[in-house]
Amino acid sequence: MNLNIHAGHNPDGKVACGAIGLIKESTGNRDVKNDLIDILKEENNTVYDCTVDNGTSASDVINKIVAKCNAHSVDLDVSIHFNFGANDKNGNGNTTGVEVLVYKMSGPAYEAAVRICKEIEALGYKNRGVKQRTDLGVLKNTKAPALLVECCFVDDKDDIDLYNSKSMAKAIAQGILNKQISLSVPASTPVPESEVFYRAISGSFNNKNYANDRKAKLDKDGFSGVFLEAFVKDETTWYRVIAGSFKDKINAEQRIKDLSAKGYDGGFIAAFRK
Numbered sequence: 082m083n084l085n086i087h088a089g090h091n092p093d094g095k096v097a098c099g100a101i102g103l104i105k106e107s108t109g110n111r112d113v114k115n116d117l118i119d120i121l122k123e124e125n126n127t128v129y130d131c132t133v134d135n136g137t138s139a140s141d142v143i144n145k146i147v148a149k150c151n152a153h154s155v156d157l158d159v160s161i162h163f164n165f166g167a168n169d170k171n172g173n174g175n176t177t178g179v180e181v182l183v184y185k186m187s188g189p190a191y192e193a194a195v196r197i198c199k200e201i202e203a204l205g206y207k208n209r210g211v212k213q214r215t216d217l218g219v220l221k222n223t224k225a226p227a228l229l230v231e232c233c234f235v236d237d238k239d240d241i242d243l244y245n246s247k248s249m250a251k252a253i254a255q256g257i258l259n260k261q262i263s264l265s266v267p268a269s270t271p272v273p274e275s276e277v278f279y280r281a282i283s284g285s286f287n288n289k290n291y292a293n294d295r296k297a298k299l300d301k302d303g304f305s306g307v308f309l310e311a312f313v314k315d316e317t318t319w320y321r322v323i324a325g326s327f328k329d330k331i332n333a334e335q336r337i338k339d340l341s342a343k344g345y346d347g348g349f350i351a352a353f354r355k
């Protein structure tokens with residue numbers, strides 16, 4: 082097969098990077114993408130890496146990825162992402178799992194997507210299934226059949242404890258190629274508690290002005306250590322207002338109570354790994 086593979090978003094630390102949780106999405110995307118390309122080449126496929134590391138905005142990243150993809154004639158465009166929004170910081174014993182997004186619910190991309198979901202399910206992840214998305218540029222504007230793998234959730238401890246880039250890449254390769262590959266992969270290593278920090282999140286906004294307004298109000302009300310963190314989800318940039326980051330969860334819980342007492346409702350704690 083001829084394949085375009087790319088990791089979603091700019092690299093971590095740059096504008097338009099991916100979500101941040103117990104792992105950083107942009108880094109995970111690149112780890113899985115690199116392992117996937119190695120496996121697919123080993124299996125004698127022609128693979129083009131269409132990852133973009135120098136986008137100037139979320140839409141610029143997408144436009145550049147689409148241009149790279151459309152410069153090659155391939156059987157399939159594959160986009161590697163991780164999902165966000167589970168907020169299971171402690172691990173509840175259940176993964177939130179995998180989903181694969183496609184432009185249309187038939188044809189070769191759809192069929193590969195169903196197989197990829199089943200392969201990742203076989204690693205122990207919940208199978209959230211294949212979902213149709215006609216709004217994403219990376220699926221809509223690419224010429225070849227395209228699919229987008231949301232491998233698992235960066236903010237679910239169960240998902241990340243199970244995660245290993247090589248086993249994830251192998252599962253995706255098996256789904257794409259519709260065959261089993263003999264390749265031994267290292268065991269996953271659970272996230273050590275010592276590396277986990279807890280953030281008190283006061284809100285998330287897709288308008289930077291609203292996020293800045295919230296930060297200004299929190300500063301004025303005497304909350305220290307408030308900062309914004311931008312990330313891209315579904316090709317849209319979001320701004321999280323983080324009202325403090327703490328090593329001990331109890332301090333983050335206290336911050337949420339203090340926020341509530343001052344009328345800032347809807348705050349919650351998110352774990353991240355330094």
Ligand SMILES: [Zn+2]
Pocket residue numbers: 089090099100106162163313314315
């Ligand atoms: Zn993403």
